[in-house]
Amino acid sequence: MEKSAGENADKMHSLNFAVRDYECDLQGVVNNAVYMNYLEHARHEFLKSRGVDFAEVTRQGIHLIVIRAELDYKASLTSSDDFRVNTRFDQESKLKIVFYQDIIRQIDQTLMLSAKITATAINEKGRPFVPEDILALLAD
Amino acid sequence: MEKSAGENADKMHSLNFAVRDYECDLQGVVNNAVYMNYLEHARHEFLKSRGVDFAEVTRQGIHLIVIRAELDYKASLTSSDDFRVNTRFDQESKLKIVFYQDIIRQIDQTLMLSAKITATAINEKGRPFVPEDILALLAD
Amino acid sequence: MEKSAGENADKMHSLNFAVRDYECDLQGVVNNAVYMNYLEHARHEFLKSRGVDFAEVTRQGIHLIVIRAELDYKASLTSSDDFRVNTRFDQESKLKIVFYQDIIRQIDQTLMLSAKITATAINEKGRPFVPEDILALLAD
Amino acid sequence: MEKSAGENADKMHSLNFAVRDYECDLQGVVNNAVYMNYLEHARHEFLKSRGVDFAEVTRQGIHLIVIRAELDYKASLTSSDDFRVNTRFDQESKLKIVFYQDIIRQIDQTLMLSAKITATAINEKGRPFVPEDILALLAD
Numbered sequence: 001m002e003k004s005a006g007e008n009a010d011k012m013h014s015l016n017f018a019v020r021d022y023e024c025d026l027q028g029v030v031n032n033a034v035y036m037n038y039l040e041h042a043r044h045e046f047l048k049s050r051g052v053d054f055a056e057v058t059r060q061g062i063h064l065i066v067i068r069a070e071l072d073y074k075a076s077l078t079s080s081d082d083f084r085v086n087t088r089f090d091q092e093s094k095l096k097i098v099f100y101q102d103i104i105r106q107i108d109q110t111l112m113l114s115a116k117i118t119a120t121a122i123n124e125k126g127r128p129f130v131p132e133d134i135l136a137l138l139a140d
Numbered sequence: 141m142e143k144s145a146g147e148n149a150d151k152m153h154s155l156n157f158a159v160r161d162y163e164c165d166l167q168g169v170v171n172n173a174v175y176m177n178y179l180e181h182a183r184h185e186f187l188k189s190r191g192v193d194f195a196e197v198t199r200q201g202i203h204l205i206v207i208r209a210e211l212d213y214k215a216s217l218t219s220s221d222d223f224r225v226n227t228r229f230d231q232e233s234k235l236k237i238v239f240y241q242d243i244i245r246q247i248d249q250t251l252m253l254s255a256k257i258t259a260t261a262i263n264e265k266g267r268p269f270v271p272e273d274i275l276a277l278l279a280d
Numbered sequence: 281m282e283k284s285a286g287e288n289a290d291k292m293h294s295l296n297f298a299v300r301d302y303e304c305d306l307q308g309v310v311n312n313a314v315y316m317n318y319l320e321h322a323r324h325e326f327l328k329s330r331g332v333d334f335a336e337v338t339r340q341g342i343h344l345i346v347i348r349a350e351l352d353y354k355a356s357l358t359s360s361d362d363f364r365v366n367t368r369f370d371q372e373s374k375l376k377i378v379f380y381q382d383i384i385r386q387i388d389q390t391l392m393l394s395a396k397i398t399a400t401a402i403n404e405k406g407r408p409f410v411p412e413d414i415l416a417l418l419a420d
Numbered sequence: 421m422e423k424s425a426g427e428n429a430d431k432m433h434s435l436n437f438a439v440r441d442y443e444c445d446l447q448g449v450v451n452n453a454v455y456m457n458y459l460e461h462a463r464h465e466f467l468k469s470r471g472v473d474f475a476e477v478t479r480q481g482i483h484l485i486v487i488r489a490e491l492d493y494k495a496s497l498t499s500s501d502d503f504r505v506n507t508r509f510d511q512e513s514k515l516k517i518v519f520y521q522d523i524i525r526q527i528d529q530t531l532m533l534s535a536k537i538t539a540t541a542i543n544e545k546g547r548p549f550v551p552e553d554i555l556a557l558l559a560d
Binding site: 166167171172173174176177180195198203205206207208209210211212213216 | 351
């Protein structure tokens with residue numbers, strides 16, 4: 001098992017999943033795009049664990065958006081696999097937050113995917129704007 | 141080729157598609173749920189062709205919703221298949237509209253799926269409400 | 281709460297889910313097609329609980345396929361909702377099996393969707409063929 | 421409009437799309453993961469235009485796989501947008517091929533997303549193996 005950056009961090013959030021068959025494609029493994037779904041859901045659960053509700057924030061006119069995604073696919077999840085997504089948060093600048101996310105297969109602790117997701121927030125006028133209270137909650 | 145109800149109707153709308161590989165699952169054919177995507181997209185294009193923009197109507201607080209879906213799966217679409225969705229509209233009652241939809245494979249005109257989708261609209265209070273002007277446009 | 285057919289059956293299988301934000305569409309609720317994903321995943325977990333592994337059966341050249349789906353949408357799941365899918369199995373004929381499935385929101389036990397999914401199996405030649413051992417396991 | 425790397429390359433492949441409403445999420449724009457679907461479909465159509473059929477190659481036991489994806493999200497596609505995906509191919513090493521892909525909104529030629537997708541192939545034993553004939557076709 002490869003050592004993953006987030007494994008020991010104290011800000012680490014972990015969420016368990018099981019592969020669903022409809023997520024597999026004609027290669028018989030989880031389709032590449034579906035990992036983005038897993039990562040998004042894990043980030044939103046991470047946010048919720050810090051008191052930030054994505055749907056509620058959206059209704060308030062603050063749009064949390066991804067500006068860059070880097071994904072390293074290391075091995076393929078397949079039907080019936082149990083896995084977890086580890087999410088670690090970092091504030092890169094006043095307007096940039098970064099999520100480091102690893103997908104680990106449970107049965108043998110193999111690192112399946114490692115990702116760096118850079119995000120920001122924009123207000124209703126489309127201007128970059130990360131509310132202080134959200135940053136405070138995330139950095140908690 | 142089976143004869144399909146909507147084929148000759150003058151209210152018939154037709155939309156061309158091609159299967160995308162990510163829509164296929166581990167059986168190597170288009171996943172059952174994806175047909176619902178095709179049907180929805182065809183209905184929204186039908187609506188647009190009558191002057192009803194789904195996203196715009198949603199922003200105005202009118203939610204067009206499906207209340208019942210009946211799908212008969214007759215044969216499986218697979219990678220590289222070209223097909224069309226035929227959509228025919230019927231007003232069943234003051235509050236119920238029905239879409240009859242067929243999916244036809246282009247290469248041999250085979251009927252792959254036949255569906256009856258019953259819909260209504262609700263306003264922001266969740267009360268059934270199908271605006272007269274929308275009905276007028278659809279019945280055009 | 282509406283009373284649902286499967287609630288007391290002894291063959292009932294139940295699976296817990298939580299809505300993921302990417303499953304919601306521009307109406308702010310779970311997209312209609314996504315319920316088909318939930319239902320499929322619940323059926324496959326039901327099969328697995330009876331010793332029938334969908335991916336494994338597929339590799340053996342037996343394709344379990346849906347031939348008809350009837351879905352009654354009663355209320356809309358939305359962001360953060362917890363729910364369960366109840367699945368009950370019935371053998372309708374030698375070649376037809378039926379799944380009755382209900383989606384119940386946890387917080388208030390509201391029936392959100394009720395479905396009847398008719399399935400069969402075909403062998404590698406595309407001929408209907410439901411293996412005896414699979415039927416025996418399902419009827420267990 | 422930003423200048424994009426692939427725009428003038430002679431190896432450039434271009435594919436037209438229209439946003440489908442079910443691809444939009446509760447922010448009212450195309451969900452981040454869906455861009456991966458667009459990019460995959462465009463790559464497979466690029467392959468097909470060079471005589472490489474993804475599903476057929478998969479059946480032969482050659483698995484074309486993504487090992488790294490880098491996506492820069494620049495602006496959000498939304499309901500009714502027409503756009504194209506430009507795909508350009510580069511061979512980075514004997515075992516690595518790279519796709520540079522841009523998503524351009526048609527109405528104003530805005531660059532919405534820019535991606536670099538690194539891929540390889542593995543044979544049935546999971547060993548890296550990019551068949552010479554595939555490379556020859558792609559480099560054509």
